[in-house]
Amino acid sequence: MNCHEARELFSAKMDDLLTAEQRAALDGHLQGCADCRREWERFRQTVSLLHSVGEARAPAGFATRVMQASRGEPWHRRLIRNVFLPLHVRLPLEVAALLLVSTLAIFLYRQTPEIQRAVEAPQSGVVxxxxxxxxxxxxxxxxxxxxxTEAEPPTAxxxxxxxxxxxxxxxxxxxxxxxxxxxxxxxxxxxxxxxxxxxxxxxxxxxxxxxxxxxxxxxxxxxxxxxxxxxxxxxxxxxxxxxxxxxxxxxxxxxxxxxxxxxxxxxxxxxxxxxxxxxxxxxxxxxxxxxxxxxxxxxxxxxxxxxxxxxxxxxxxxxxxxx
Amino acid sequence: MLTYQHRIFSIALRMLGDRGDAQEVAQEVFLRVHRSIGRFRGEAKLSTWLYAITSRLCLNRLKAPGRAQRAGEGTLARVANGHPNPGATLEAGEMQAALHRAISALDEERRIVVVLRDLHGLAYEEIAAALELPLNTVRSRLHRARMELKERLERFWS
Known part of the structure; x- marks a missing residue:
């Protein structure tokens, strides 16, 4: 076993996942190799340091807040929130709706002769x-x-x-x-x-x-x-x-x-x-x-x-x- | 939820390095579980399901645009202070801070494995199931992460 192979087994050794053969080979190498022994010692200390870090605790009231959120918002609050959307959300929606309606109106006007006649009728009227x-x-x-003689004045x-x-x-x-x-x-x-x-x-x-x-x-x-x-x-x-x-x-x-x-x-x-x-x-x-x-x-x-x-x-x- | 609230929050905090972000992610985890608990068929452990959702949400948040500017050394210091008694066995505050800096400097894929295994004690199989990775990939990533941390903390061992 060379140094590279030995160091590849450090994690498995740390977690006690080596087979008996692997453990014997690694231990043999470590006994004869000062560099790997030093590296193993540093590796072990690093992992021990990691293991020593405790679990962080959730803030007080966290569970209560999650429970409230999971119950859902009352209907009247949802309604108010929907009606009074923030402007940066509402404005683009309104502009998009306006454009859509305008486009639809122009499309309908062009596609429907009845509407065109109704619009043109006053223009071609009596005056x-x-x-x-x-x-x-x-x-x-x-x-x-x-x-x-002269051009007629604009008609009333x-x-x-x-x-x-x-x-x-x-x-x-x-x-x-x-x-x-x-x-x-x-x-x-x-x-x-x-x-x-x-x-x-x-x-x-x-x-x-x-x-x-x-x-x-x-x-x-x-x-x-x-x-x-x-x-x-x-x-x-x-x-x-x-x-x-x-x-x-x-x-x-x-x-x-x-x-x-x-x-x-x-x-x-x-x-x-x-x-x-x-x-x-x-x-x-x-x-x-x-x-x-x-x-x-x-x-x-x-x-x-x-x-x-x-x-x-x-x-x-x-x-x-x-x- | 009471059983897992601290564990989930802690994983999110170690991954994201910010208590506010960690709280949001942890809340989202429990809301998702609440919404889809009917679809949980019990084939996996509930804890594995929770870790899977937590890991996914954390990784997604870390990959979100603008996230790189938020994560910095100041954040890491807050991580260290997040625990009322962080690293009780750590030799000094400097080493404590260096460790958290080193953890957060890890690649996200390696960091999640270290956080789940060495900081929260999950088994290899449970990590593989939560991250949907082959067992050997988990082992390999964990080993690389540990070696990288050893290198980063080199000056404390001499």
């Missing part, structure tokens, strides 16, 4: 937002080449009943569109708030595809830029829907231009020439409406079909031309 009205009027001027917010009417109109449009899909020929005429497209659909002959004339019209409407017309249509419902039976269809186009021009309004046409079967849109200042109506009655038999209870500053009028 355009003040920031949009002048620019759209300017677009319409370019379409017709009319000289219009619509009265409550007008807004309500607009919302009703939006609802009616939805119902109307659904009925058109179900039975295109038997659809009812549009109420106030119906748009040009909806009015055209009403005029379509039974069984005719209502989309076809619209595409045709859009091809014919040379004077109006497609995006300008789209913008005009997107402005929302009509405040008045009327039927005009001209005395002279041949001169109708020129007469109508003159009347609208004199009233300081703008005319949006869907065709090169206005004639029976056409639908035109006229936008005039509220004050000029009586002059426009007077002019229309001079042109022919003008019948008001539907009319909003009150007009905004800029009145949108849909005119159906008939024989």
């Amino acid at each position: 355009a937002p003040a920031s949009e009205a002048p620019s759209k009027s300017a677009e319409a001027e370019q379409v017709q080449g009319y000289t219009k 917010p619509a009265p409550a009943e007008e807004r309500e009417g607009t919302l009703r109109g939006a609802k009616d449009r939805d119902q109307f569109a659904r009925k058109q899909e179900a039975a295109p020929a038997s659809a009812p005429p549009p109420a106030v708030g119906g748009r040009l497209d909806a009015a055209r659909e009403v005029q379509a002959p039974r069984g005719q595809d209502v989309q076809a004339p619209r595409a045709k019209d859009s091809q014919k409407s040379v004077p109006a830029k497609p995006e300008s017309k789209a913008a005009a249509r997107a402005q929302g419902p009509f405040h008045l829907m009327g039927l005009l039976r001209p005395k002279s269809p041949a001169t109708l186009d020129a007469e109508l231009n003159d009347v609208v021009k004199q009233a300081g309004g703008i005319l949006v046409r869907d065709a090169d020439r206005v004639g029976p079967g056409s639908i035109v849109e006229v936008v005039v200042p509220r004050d000029a409406y009586p002059r426009l109506e007077e002019g229309l009655r001079r042109i022919g038999d003008f019948t008001i079909e539907t009319r909003a209870k009150a007009f905004p500053d800029q009145v949108r009028i849909g005119l159906r031309i008939s024989n």
Whole structure:
């Protein structure tokens, strides 16, 4: 047995775990090796020192505290602790919850067309937002080449009943569109708030595809830029829907231009020439409406079909031309 | 619990070197036992189960981030003073402090074996069961730990 092997057995000797053979070999080596004997003595003293360290005692009341903790907290204390969480815990939770709800709301908005229509309905209502009205009027001027004075001042917010009417109109449009899909020929005429497209659909002959004339019209409407017309249509419902039976269809186009021009309004046409079967849109200042109506009655038999209870500053009028 | 409270607290104190930490760990040991006593099937001794939980919690706490800054020589001195009559057979306070410094300087894996065997008198088999280690590994770690302590206390033996 060499010194290394002997020292590897120190722990086993200390714990009295050596076999008789191992003990004899180790004791023999220790008798003949002073270094290992000294090392063994130091090893033994070290372990004895360790054994002499007493057991530490738990603090007074330790067992009682553990017993109380093991019984659990009363429910009312748990509730209070949960409600009044420390701020550094509560704040991140609240922020996370806010972000989650916001993300969910945006997701639902994007995924649900009904919500988008409900949100957009007030914006496309009777009165355009003040920031949009002048620019759209300017677009319409370019379409017709009319000289219009200054940009209209920002319009006042619509009265409550007008807004309500607009919302009703939006609802009616939805119902109307659904009925058109179900039975295109038997659809009812549009109420106030119906748009040009909806009015055209009403005029379509039974069984005719209502989309076809619209595409045709859009091809014919040379004077109006497609995006300008789209913008005009997107402005929302009509405040008045009327039927005009001209005395002279041949001169109708020129007469109508003159009347609208004199009233300081703008005319949006869907065709090169206005004639029976056409639908035109006229936008005039509220004050000029009586002059426009007077002019229309001079042109022919003008019948008001539907009319909003009150007009905004800029009145949108849909005119159906008939024989 | 009354039987083991001092033993568990003492093991935690010798491992962690801080009375507050030791108290928390010891309390957690008994709470865990209380919660899962229904799952104890009696295949092992209750004491072994307690030592196993204690050892695991101590080792986890020692490995926790920021723990290295807390353990220092000041802590070791408190360990020595933790006992009302620490090391009654120790020759002097200096040797006493040196011993605790040497223990806490041991690698955690070796320290737990020394604490269980030489400071608290557990059998090799019980240590192996608590730490879930082979018996030979326990023997080997204990021997290395003792030899290391002998080296660290060299100046007291000359």
